Amino acid sequence: MRGRYILMLAALLSCVSCLKDDNSYKTPQAAITSFTIGYYNVKFHDMNIHGRDTLVNIREGGIMYPMSIDQVNNRIFNVDSMAYGSDLSGVTTTVYGNGTIGYRYMDDPMVKYLWRSQDSIDFTRKVQFVVQSTDGSFDRVYDVQVNIRKVFPDSLIWSAPDTVGFPVLSGLSSAVRNDSVFCFGTDTLGAPTVSFRSVTGGNWTGANAMAGITGTDWSHRVTVCNGKFYTVSANSLYASSDALNWSQVKSGIKSLIVSVDDYGMLWAVSQDSNLVKSSDMTDWTTVQRVPENFPDSAAYIMTYPLATNASLTRSVIAGLGSDSLSASVWTILTGDTVWTKVDVPADKNLRLPASASLSLIRYDGAVYGLGQGLDGFRQSNDNGITWYLCKSYVEDYSSWNRYMQLPAALKGYTSDFTVTTDKRGYIWIMTDNGCAWRGAITRLINLIK
Numbered sequence: 027m028r029g030r031y032i033l034m035l036a037a038l039l040s041c042v043s044c045l046k047d048d049n050s051y052k053t054p055q056a057a058i059t060s061f062t063i064g065y066y067n068v069k070f071h072d073m074n075i076h077g078r079d080t081l082v083n084i085r086e087g088g089i090m091y092p093m094s095i096d097q098v099n100n101r102i103f104n105v106d107s108m109a110y111g112s113d114l115s116g117v118t119t120t121v122y123g124n125g126t127i128g129y130r131y132m133d134d135p136m137v138k139y140l141w142r143s144q145d146s147i148d149f150t151r152k153v154q155f156v157v158q159s160t161d162g163s164f165d166r167v168y169d170v171q172v173n174i175r176k177v178f179p180d181s182l183i184w185s186a187p188d189t190v191g192f193p194v195l196s197g198l199s200s201a202v203r204n205d206s207v208f209c210f211g212t213d214t215l216g217a218p219t220v221s222f223r224s225v226t227g228g229n230w231t232g233a234n235a236m237a238g239i240t241g242t243d244w245s246h247r248v249t250v251c252n253g254k255f256y257t258v259s260a261n262s263l264y265a266s267s268d269a270l271n272w273s274q275v276k277s278g279i280k281s282l283i284v285s286v287d288d289y290g291m292l293w294a295v296s297q298d299s300n301l302v303k304s305s306d307m308t309d310w311t312t313v314q315r316v317p318e319n320f321p322d323s324a325a326y327i328m329t330y331p332l333a334t335n336a337s338l339t340r341s342v343i344a345g346l347g348s349d350s351l352s353a354s355v356w357t358i359l360t361g362d363t364v365w366t367k368v369d370v371p372a373d374k375n376l377r378l379p380a381s382a383s384l385s386l387i388r389y390d391g392a393v394y395g396l397g398q399g400l401d402g403f404r405q406s407n408d409n410g411i412t413w414y415l416c417k418s419y420v421e422d423y424s425s426w427n428r429y430m431q432l433p434a435a436l437k438g439y440t441s442d443f444t445v446t447t448d449k450r451g452y453i454w455i456m457t458d459n460g461c462a463w464r465g466a467i468t469r470l471i472n473l474i475k
Contacts, residue, residue: 225452
């Protein structure tokens with residue numbers, strides 16, 4: 027078949043005058059004006075349900091990586107490199123231009139093929155596209171270079187789930203202090219329990235009793251502020267320096283808003299329904315009455331400098347409010363006196379769902395939300411206004427990281443979990459079946475140990 031196409035190309039290139047004697051349709055122009063690569067597979071490694079490394083294929087389209095055409099130097103290339111693992115050994119192309127279009131492989135340059143949209147072209151070999159003007163007077167040769175990343179810079183790579191020393195707990199909460207990650211919950215007897223380990227290596231410490239608080243009155247929400255742990259039990263705020271021994275520091279606290287980062291300020295809801303804050307847990311400031319539909323449960327707060335003015339900060343609180351369909355998101359800027367509710371988008375797909383075990387993290391300059399069912403990360407780049415589900419495949423450019431994917435064995439987990447991040451670039455997800463998952467974007471960390 028391919029030999030026939032070669033003959034067809036030769037005939038077409040040498041006998042264009044046989045079709046019509048009228049030379050008005052023949053020009054000396056030869057150029058490629060548009061070049062797009064079709065669909066192909068991307069191979070990457072994942073962890074299956076047994077914790078073993080497995081190879082997975084994801085279908086991608088070349089439209090996601092536009093090809094540039096340098097008409098001066100006769101080059102066709104993609105500025106944005108395709109994902110590591112892209113298999114371009116047999117892909118179709120869509121090509122537009124002036125003249126008759128063909129192609130050849132440089133390891134066999136004497137053989138030329140007449141281009142057809144259904145041709146499967148092997149771009150693992152060096153390829154040139156040749157365009158002949160319709161009057162047969164001019165050939166133009168384009169070098170085609172398809173760039174593929176040598177590594178996965180944006181992919182979230184997960185290690186096998188860690189079970190050594192990690193207990194089965196319910197009502198999970200997690201926090202990171204210095205270079206250790208802590209997971210809090212209640213054991214099978216309902217007693218407050220904590221397990222921890224170094225982020226750099228070693229095993230979990232097993233189930234350790236939390237002295238000073240009781241399971242029946244404990245909120246199960248723990249955060250870190252100025253290097254200490256804080257939680258609420260029996261309408262009082264408790265503190266600990268080691269996560270094991272707890273003591274009361276303030277009464278009249280109804281709930282705690284968990285800090286995504288330890289930025290030195292603790293926010294809480296008082297028993298008399300006020301929003302209060304403190305940096306030393308001694309002097310407290312009442313900010314305002316709790317607004318309607320303010321997230322009074324599963325609330326997270328993150329504070330970061332404005333991109334346009336680093337001397338100003340924005341705080342965003344997100345969590346579960348009275349709306350059962352979507353999470354409640356609020357924001358405040360430096361100098362503001364009250365919090366402002368963020369209006370939910372009209373498109374329901376862009377809202378943060380009000381899921382059980384709703385958790386937030388700040389990672390790689392963006393905010394991500396996870397909810398029970400673990401269908402995937404939802405990313406917000408606009409301070410909590412819109413939330414995009416990080417799908418592994420999109421046909422066009424997107425502003426969210428489509429490589430932010432959960433391990434296959436963890437997707438769809440319907441029971442309780444907790445998630446946190448550390449300063450070394452890891453994401454930690456702990457589940458109530460006694461598994462601790464650890465992942466990182468390879469661009470942020472070179473090796474998961």
